[in-house]
Amino acid sequence: xxxxxxxxxxxxxxxxxxxxxxxxxxxxxxxxxxxxxxxxxxxxxxxxxxxxxxxxxxxxxxxxxxxxxxxxxxxxxxxxxxxxxxxxxxxxxxxxxxxxxxxxxxxxxxxxxxxxxxxxxxxxxxxxxxxxxxxxxxxxxxxxxxxxxxxxxxxxxxxxxxxxxxxxxxxxxxxxxxxxxxxxxxxxxxxxxxxxxxxxxxxxxxxxxxxxxxxxxxxxxxxxxxxxxxxxxxxxxxxxxxxxxxxxxxxxxxxxxxxxxxxxxxxxxxxxxxxxxxxxxxxxxxxxxxxxxxxxxxxxxxxxxxxxxxxxxxxxxxxxxxxxxxxxxxxxx
Amino acid sequence: xxxxxxxxxxxxxxxxxxxxxxxxxxxxxxxxxxxxxxxxxxxxxxxxxxxxxxxxxxxxxxxxxxxxxxxxxxxxxxxxxxxxxxxxxxxxxxxxxxxxxxxxxxxxxxxxxxxxxxxxxxxxxxxxxxxxxxxxxxxxxxxxxxxxxxxxxxxxxxxxxxxxxxxxxxxxxxxxxxxxxxxxxxxxxxxxxxxxxxxxxxxxxxxxxxxxxxxxxxxxxxxxxxxxxxxxxxxxxxxxxxxxxxxxxxxxxxxxxxxxxxxxxxxxxxxxxxxxxxxx
Numbered sequence: 001x002x003x004x005x006x007x008x009x010x011x012x013x014x015x016x017x018x019x020x021x022x023x024x025x026x027x028x029x030x031x032x033x034x035x036x037x038x039x040x041x042x043x044x045x046x047x048x049x050x051x052x053x054x055x056x057x058x059x060x061x062x063x064x065x066x067x068x069x070x071x072x073x074x075x076x077x078x079x080x081x082x083x084x085x086x087x088x089x090x091x092x093x094x095x096x097x098x099x100x101x102x103x104x105x106x107x108x109x110x111x112x113x114x115x116x117x118x119x120x121x122x123x124x125x126x127x128x129x130x131x132x133x134x135x136x137x138x139x140x141x142x143x144x145x146x147x148x149x150x151x152x153x154x155x156x157x158x159x160x161x162x163x164x165x166x167x168x169x170x171x172x173x174x175x176x177x178x179x180x181x182x183x184x185x186x187x188x189x190x191x192x193x194x195x196x197x198x199x200x201x202x203x204x205x206x207x208x209x210x211x212x213x214x215x216x217x218x219x220x221x222x223x224x225x226x227x228x229x230x231x232x233x234x235x236x237x238x239x240x241x242x243x244x245x246x247x248x249x250x251x252x253x254x255x256x257x258x259x260x261x262x263x264x265x266x267x268x269x270x271x272x273x274x275x276x277x278x279x280x281x282x283x284x285x286x287x288x289x290x291x292x293x294x295x296x297x298x299x300x301x302x303x304x305x306x307x308x309x310x311x312x313x314x315x316x317x318x319x320x321x322x323x324x325x326x327x328x329x330x331x332x333x
Numbered sequence: 334x335x336x337x338x339x340x341x342x343x344x345x346x347x348x349x350x351x352x353x354x355x356x357x358x359x360x361x362x363x364x365x366x367x368x369x370x371x372x373x374x375x376x377x378x379x380x381x382x383x384x385x386x387x388x389x390x391x392x393x394x395x396x397x398x399x400x401x402x403x404x405x406x407x408x409x410x411x412x413x414x415x416x417x418x419x420x421x422x423x424x425x426x427x428x429x430x431x432x433x434x435x436x437x438x439x440x441x442x443x444x445x446x447x448x449x450x451x452x453x454x455x456x457x458x459x460x461x462x463x464x465x466x467x468x469x470x471x472x473x474x475x476x477x478x479x480x481x482x483x484x485x486x487x488x489x490x491x492x493x494x495x496x497x498x499x500x501x502x503x504x505x506x507x508x509x510x511x512x513x514x515x516x517x518x519x520x521x522x523x524x525x526x527x528x529x530x531x532x533x534x535x536x537x538x539x540x541x542x543x544x545x546x547x548x549x550x551x552x553x554x555x556x557x558x559x560x561x562x563x564x565x566x567x568x569x570x571x572x573x574x575x576x577x578x579x580x581x582x583x584x585x586x587x588x589x590x591x592x593x594x595x596x597x598x599x600x601x602x603x604x605x606x607x608x609x610x611x612x613x
Contacts, residue, residue: 055514058429058514059441061421061425062485065482066448068482069460069482073459076463077456077458077459135353139354142350143351144347147350151357155357158365160539162543162561165564172367172371179367209361266451269452277545291454294458304462315456318455322447329446
């Protein structure tokens, strides 16, 4: 379960951590193979393979946990997705091939969940959190100090609150007798039971409320790194605000935009508690995104195999996004 | 003078920015105002309003072992245990990754980074099925292990980056004096990266404290439920929902993580290392 080191001359040389920088330079330099680094007389080194093993030892506890509780379930997920495992303990589950996936794609409820997940992700993550986060970060750079602190504090509080509490707060906000309708009433606008008429929009707004702080922090960090001279020069040249945004700011923070979109989307794909608390996926299944659909199939309908097949699809989509994210970060490692 | 018009425009623009921000903040603040006001209200309902009568009765009513203390204690055991395990394992794992060069480092780190962004929600059904088979279902230790494992990728990644910031020259002296790697990690590296360890600790704790789905799936006995799950009782078994008490409980349950966040961000400034840790 530990990392298996690959012993060998080349590996040993690369593995040399170069206790003195000079040694490292020598072993890295091209040309004829350098003689083995001089060993300090007072501390003989163990053989390379053994040394690598000793050095890798501290990774073991983390690795054991990751393999048993993360890699294990993922592998198990890939297995039971192809079986008809049920909650109500039949003796043996049997291998059913792609049956679960065929069922899924023929299932009206599954297609509904996919569609709602798409709406939820696009509205709350791509449009809502991302745009609002960027707008807040941009405005904060111009605003006066106290306003910045106050607004930052409020927005971040919404983010730090436990998911379930956020769910209750927005449940109260969108309920028929809740705050939103009270405000609309004061403005003489017609109110409605938002959790019943537009449940998916209500939970999307809830997710914007809860998640915008993250984008705001990412974009604040990104905007802070744009050199002042660049924007000032454009300003003196008379470029309008929108043109500066489009031609200067956005291109300069495009890597942060990519990262932020990826992480937001992944986060949004796995939202469960917020929707569960607000609507339980209802009314009917009009706010049932994929995680809630998966839960319902696996536990309320006792079809673990089918629920896991849906989970596997979610995991594959998540992995694809995750790979894109790695590509965006590839220079960092 | 162009500079004067420019500065006039700046002031104008600052006011506009302030106004815009305050409008957004007001919208964000409404639900927060509801929970604070309702928790102090004798007749709380679902809308934001000035309390009809100020009272601490709601807090009094929920501060019982059944409603508040046991769930909070359970949360503390789960999140404290999970965080401790995460931080220890992450610190140990980050050390060789940061200090020694090996051709395994890059693939390992890429895998870790890949795992940070996997949707954990998606594997909860198989984890449940697996836990049933190995008898870890409905146990605190099983849930702690899973919490730690799900948090480890990000913790290792953060920890390694913080550790890279501690210059190795400081350790070399200790090495020549014959200190082992473990000694130099404990005595030299970790004390020097105190803020980094604090960030990893607080971040793991806050995420676990707020997590609903993991204990919801892996624990079954009501006595073991953390606050994240037990809060649903306000809707389930008690007939009509007493919103004032629900709000009071929400405030009590949320306070620890808010305080921890404030503490860490005060110490480390602004959006602290998180913004730096994830930016591309």
